[in-house]
Amino acid sequence: xxxxxxxxxxxxxxxxxxxxxAQTQGKVVVIGGGFGGASAxxxxxxxxLDVTLIEPNAQYISxxxxxxxxxxxxDLSQQTFTYAALERQGIRLVRQMASKIDNSxxxxxxxxxxxxxxxxxxxxxGIDLNFEALPGYDEAASNLMPHAWKAGAQTMLLRQQxxxxxxxxxxxxxxxxNPFRCPPGPYERASLIAWYLKNNKPxxxxxxxxxxxxxxxxxxxxxxxxxIYGDRVEWIGLSGGGKVIEVKAKDxxxxxxxxxxxxxxxxxxxxxxxxxxAISAGIADQTGWCPIDPVTFEAKLAPHIHVxxxxxxxxxxxxxxxxxNAQAKACAYAIGTLLRGENPAEPKLINTCYSLxxxxxxxxxxxxxxxxxxxxxxxxxxxxxxxxNASASVRAAEAQYADGWYKTITQEVFG
Amino acid sequence: MKERKTFRFATTTGGALTALLFCLCGSSLAAPQDVSQxxxxxxACLGCHSAGETELPSLKALSALxxxxxxxxxxxxxxxxxxxxxxxxxxxxxxxxAIAQWLATQGHAK
Ligand SMILES: Cc1cc2nc3c(=O)[nH]c(=O)nc-3n(C[C@H](O)[C@H](O)[C@H](O)COP(=O)(O)OP(=O)(O)OC[C@H]3O[C@@H](n4cnc5c(N)ncnc54)[C@H](O)[C@@H]3O)c2cc1C
Numbered sequence: 001x002x003x004x005x006x007x008x009x010x011x012x013x014x015x016x017x018x019x020x021x022a023q024t025q026g027k028v029v030v031i032g033g034g035f036g037g038a039s040a041x042x043x044x045x046x047x048x049l050d051v052t053l054i055e056p057n058a059q060y061i062s063x064x065x066x067x068x069x070x071x072x073x074x075d076l077s078q079q080t081f082t083y084a085a086l087e088r089q090g091i092r093l094v095r096q097m098a099s100k101i102d103n104s105x106x107x108x109x110x111x112x113x114x115x116x117x118x119x120x121x122x123x124x125x126g127i128d129l130n131f132e133a134l135p136g137y138d139e140a141a142s143n144l145m146p147h148a149w150k151a152g153a154q155t156m157l158l159r160q161q162x163x164x165x166x167x168x169x170x171x172x173x174x175x176x177x178n179p180f181r182c183p184p185g186p187y188e189r190a191s192l193i194a195w196y197l198k199n200n201k202p203x204x205x206x207x208x209x210x211x212x213x214x215x216x217x218x219x220x221x222x223x224x225x226x227x228i229y230g231d232r233v234e235w236i237g238l239s240g241g242g243k244v245i246e247v248k249a250k251d252x253x254x255x256x257x258x259x260x261x262x263x264x265x266x267x268x269x270x271x272x273x274x275x276x277x278a279i280s281a282g283i284a285d286q287t288g289w290c291p292i293d294p295v296t297f298e299a300k301l302a303p304h305i306h307v308x309x310x311x312x313x314x315x316x317x318x319x320x321x322x323x324x325n326a327q328a329k330a331c332a333y334a335i336g337t338l339l340r341g342e343n344p345a346e347p348k349l350i351n352t353c354y355s356l357x358x359x360x361x362x363x364x365x366x367x368x369x370x371x372x373x374x375x376x377x378x379x380x381x382x383x384x385x386x387x388x389n390a391s392a393s394v395r396a397a398e399a400q401y402a403d404g405w406y407k408t409i410t411q412e413v414f415g
Numbered sequence: 416m417k418e419r420k421t422f423r424f425a426t427t428t429g430g431a432l433t434a435l436l437f438c439l440c441g442s443s444l445a446a447p448q449d450v451s452q453x454x455x456x457x458x459a460c461l462g463c464h465s466a467g468e469t470e471l472p473s474l475k476a477l478s479a480l481x482x483x484x485x486x487x488x489x490x491x492x493x494x495x496x497x498x499x500x501x502x503x504x505x506x507x508x509x510x511x512x513a514i515a516q517w518l519a520t521q522g523h524a525k
Contacts (some may be wrong), residue, residue, distance in 0.1 A: 046449050257461055337448075347456070366501045382506075394497055397500075401498070404470030405462070405471065407462055408461075
């Protein structure tokens with residue numbers, strides 16, 4: 001494009017349309033600076049709104065690609081981001097935990113007692129691991145049998161345990177029932193750990209104990225495991241006795257209704273629920289997740305509070321970073337429209353999740369979503385998984401696209 | 416009141432020009448885009464297609480018409496894809512056109 005007088009004029013004409021947007025006024029508070037909350041803060045601020053982002057951590061350590069860190073293929077620093085770009089943009093950052101929401105007076109109380117008022121609140125606290133749901137598995141147990149379902153120290157602990165394991169050992173991963181963060185995540189993890197074992201500890205095995213009979217991209221994963229990892233990977237589903245009902249962390253034992261499995265390295269992915277603040281503020285229902293209006297993302301149990309990301313009931317949308325980011329933008333649009341006193345149009349959303357089966361081999365699942373019957377529902381005829389008979393070059397291309405997606409999204413959210 | 420409005424206008428124009436110069440230099444567009452007038456589905460595209468260089472196809476060299484034509488071909492199966500065929504089927508031709516036009520006015524496409 002050449003910079004001519006005409007393009008310049010076109011640019012100012014586009015800018016002239018902007019003052020209408022600049023009139024959008026209101027004070028928006030965002031709780032949680034993950035893929036959902038940090039995205040929402042940026043896009044709301046870009047629309048001219050007064051935005052405060054509440055997040056206790058100075059750094060964000062991202063889960064996507066953390067399975068590659070566990071397998072020794074990547075460094076944790078590649079997962080680590082700061083909020084410097086958001087602050088440069090002019091977003092007010094408050095390094096605190098939000099401890100209370102008083103929606104009747106539209107006010108958030110921070111851990112240090114400071115109160116912040118809002119016209120609209122965006123709640124994006126992600127998940128809490130439910131340490132009450134699986135007997136024997138609490139926070140202390142997670143230091144012996146890591147979950148690694150929040151990235152950081154737990155990711156490194158699982159990696160170190162794998163590195164310390166003798167060849168010939170057994171790695172066991174237990175996967176929870178739906179819904180949970182990142183439905184294909186346990187199986188991507190199994191794949192990459194199998195890759196590590198194949199190359200470093202070839203006499204070792206990996207067992208997945210599952211509380212479900214079906215999982216995301218199942219036929220693709222199963223075929224790839226057989227092809228690449230032979231009988232090194234074994235999966236036991238619910239009806240085969242895979243549901244873990246108790247763990248004995250000291251001995252690394254998984255107890256099922258059918259018996260006990262002893263691991264050398266045990267990775268427990270426990271049941272989950274919306275971040276604590278959503279539960280204590282009464283925005284989640286008895287399922288532990290927050291029902292929302294699919295057009296505005298406004299909580300069904302609390303007007304003026306919009307819930308996005310893993311904490312919300314996403315309908316057909318999986319709990320993914322891609323979904324959280326897409327929801328944040330649709331929610332920002334809806335809040336801007338509502339604050340102008342207008343009605344937001346029905347959104348359409350997209351999700352795409354890539355899973356690595358080995359470093360140059362990825363498979364994907366995609367979906368398109370629109371409001372239907374009070375939920376974000378799959379648009380029929382769209383979406384689905386990678387082709388079953390795709391060539392090695394297509395699998396390699398998808399691995400490249402996975403890299404591209406990660407660069408793009410982390411740039412959009414934190415860059 | 417009036418003065419305040421003029422001031423805002425001036426900063427917005429400046430912003431738009433900076434964005435324009437940014438793309439002329441070939442660097443990535445500074446995130447984020449203004450989504451306040453985005454048609455349904457449009458903002459989700461940016462989760463993969465940045466204006467910068469990544470392993471994923473950039474839309475920067477495409478016109479609104481190019482994007483619309485590609486979406487139609489992905490939808491009908493006339494063009495092969497690893498993923499976009501699965502996504503395009505979720506959008507009508509009219510929705511795809513609105514998205515393509517928004518991406519172009521945002522400086523995300525040509
Ligand atoms: C192993 C693994 C692999 C994954 N791979 C992918 C992938 O390839 N692609 C993909 O799309 N997704 C992937 N995901 C899923 C993705 O990580 C989540 O879906 C995503 O992080 C959800 O974003 P969120 O903003 O809802 O929550 P989070 O990213 O968890 O952010 C929540 C934030 O809120 C803050 N917070 C919580 N409570 C409070 C409070 N009271 N006050 C203030 N702040 C608070 C937390 O500190 C945190 O920073 C993966 C997940 C795992 C575990």
